[in-house]
Amino acid sequence: MKRQSEHAISPTRSEDYPEWYQQVIRASDLAERSSVRGCMVIKPWGYALWENIVRKLDGMFKSTGVKNAYFPLFIPLSFLEKEAEHVEGFAKECAVVTHHRLEKSPEGGLVPKGELQEPLVVRPTSETIIGDSFSRWISSYRDLPMLINQWGNVVRWEMRTRIFLRTSEFLWQEGHTVHATKEEAVERTKMMLDIYAKLAEDYLAMPVVKGRKTPSERFPGAVDTLSIEAMMQDRKALQAGTSHFLGQNFAKASEIKFQSAKETEEYAWTTSWGASTRLIGGIIMTHGDDNGIILPPRIASSHVVLLPILRKGSDQTSVMSYTESLAKELQAVSYDDSKIHVEIDDRQIGGARGWEWIKKGIPLRVEIGPRDIAQDSVSVGRRDKDLRERVSMKRSQFVAEITRLLDDIQNNLYKRALEFKKTHTVEIVSKNQFYEFFTPINQNKHEIHGGFALSAWCGSDRCEEKIKEDLSVTIRCIPLDAQDEKGDCIACGKPNSQQVVYAKAY
Ligand SMILES: [Zn+2]
Structure with missing residues (x-):
């Protein structure tokens, strides 16, 4: 093991936070930059994390009556133009398809040919294309509410990109609902924000502020945008999910009309809401330390790694069979809505093996050597504790207590993050103090400021x-739970x- 003064990640958070973030991603093997500018490759360890987020969110959506569907990746330019504010908001970051085939040029290279009559925009978001379907699906108040979600990808041509936080293509879900009344649509907007907050707090162990955006920060075309905002360890805010009340703006743009119970024709009220792979960036920056990422157990790619110690001359076969039978036993244990996920790493590469798993953030590491087996015990290390701290437990006790251990790690991570957020959230009334608060503490090395x-x-x-x-500095939100605190601007x-x-903010 390395000495305490050394860290697996260089630079450390306090030395250079943005670079620390990149190095954590590299060391954890979550994702990498692709050869396509601004786009990421999500590797299996990162994708497993995303799959868990998808499963949790999808279950919560469906429990409120939402159904999944899928709509085209391409949006005719004329659709996007239907809502003026909407198109203006997204115009600067659209990828546009203008041709439909390639032909060999006289010089030998391939050139695009067959210009499209109408250019197609690669969806930056799908209000207009889904609205087109809604206009045909809905004719009566009996068709409402319509509650649809789509899992997919979108493209927003970003100039400055950072893996998970801002990439030209990212994975997300976008929910779109249609209602007969304003009240119902407003209520749905709030309901979905609460689901995002639940995901963030209960699963990602990431405390959030629920709030309302100011007009300048609203989703283009929305009447009201709600968001959850989390504090990262450099004290910047990460917008981790948004829910929009769209009023009748998009219903008018897409002609989503219905016949009411009184037989009058009315425009519907719509909402949309989304959360993306950005959440993974949030996990990294909420919980990571100078040894890598720390995965909250309820969302972790995997829960425990078994590390058999196979020394030459020792009985390797019995160590391996002990390890494998323990794995089987653990895999049968229920945890949350699934089972315990177990990794076995039998590579004999010395201390590097343990460090790899530390950097990957797996909640529990278990070493199994001949001496442990003789006592029918295992040596357990927790990712949220001092890495030198290992606890020897009877095998049966470990199996019986693993879910309690994971819950304890989960709670510990949440408490730590909540404490951090509280410490760096300050009520400020003086303008001088406000300007001082946001001045970086050490301009040369990093940008850490007040919070x-x-x-x-x-x-x-x-x-x-x-x-x-x-x-x-921007107004992240007007907190929904704000007391009627008033003061001087x-x-x-x-x-x-x-x-x-x-x-x-990120
Ligand atoms: Zn003012």
């Missing part, structure tokens, strides 16, 4: 813009202003 500021905002775009220009001093969450 989340609870300060007042008068509601004007100008004040919001001023703070953004001066400090690159931090930018202009106007009294009786609403308290909001200001932060730097």
